[in-house]
Amino acid sequence: MEWQPKTVAVGVDGSQTSFKAAQIAAAMARSWKAKLLIVSVVRTPEGWWGIGGAPPSPEALSAALVEGQEQVLREVEGAVSLDGIDYETIQELGDPSSKIINVIEERTVDLLVIGRRGAGLAERIMLGSVADQLCHGSPVPVMVIP
Numbered sequence: 711m712e713w714q715p716k717t718v719a720v721g722v723d724g725s726q727t728s729f730k731a732a733q734i735a736a737a738m739a740r741s742w743k744a745k746l747l748i749v750s751v752v753r754t755p756e757g758w759w760g761i762g763g764a765p766p767s768p769e770a771l772s773a774a775l776v777e778g779q780e781q782v783l784r785e786v787e788g789a790v791s792l793d794g795i796d797y798e799t800i801q802e803l804g805d806p807s808s809k810i811i812n813v814i815e816e817r818t819v820d821l822l823v824i825g826r827r828g829a830g831l832a833e834r835i836m837l838g839s840v841a842d843q844l845c846h847g848s849p850v851p852v853m854v855i856p
Contacts, residue, residue, distance in 0.1 A: 714744075715820030715821045716742075716744050716745065717746075717817060717818060717820050718735050718744050718745070718819070718822075718823060719747040719814060719817070719819040719821070720736075720747070720749065721750075721751070721810050721823075721840070722786050724781075727825025727826055729785075729789055729825075730825060731855040732789075732790045733789075735748075736791060736795055739795050745796045745798070746792070746796070746798075747799075747800055748783060748787075748797060748800065749799075749802070749809075749810055750802070751804065751805075751810060752775045752802075753804065775803060776801070779801045783799045783801070787799070807847060810844060811847055814850055815849060820850055822853070823852075823853045824852060824854055825854075826841050841854050
C-alpha cells in the first residue's frame, strides 16, 4: 500500500531554513494533491524587557507579534509557488512545539515539514531546538530540512 498524505503542515518562522521547508512542503503537497497548512507560532516574551525598559502594553505587544507573524506568512506566500495547492495559513501564539503539535492533532495532519534551525542561539541553549522537540513529540512523521 502506498502512503499518500492528505494534509501536510509546515512550520515557518521567517528563517531561511523555514522558507526552504515551505518550498519543499508545497512541492510535496502539489505532488500528492494534499492540503498544505502553513503554520506560524510566535513565542511570547516572558518577563525580560532589557535594561531600563518598561514592558509594552499587552495590546501593543499583541499587535506587534501579530504584525510580525502576518509579515512572515506574506513573505512565504510570495516566495513559495502555491499555485494549484489548497492551502491555509495558521497563526498561533505560545510555545512553538506544543502549538504545532496541537495543530497536527486537531487538523489530522499526516506529515510535518520543518527547518532544522530558526531560533537564535540563546533560545536554543535555554529552550532546546524546536525541531528537536518536534522530532521527539510529534505524533506524525517529521521531515527536517537542513
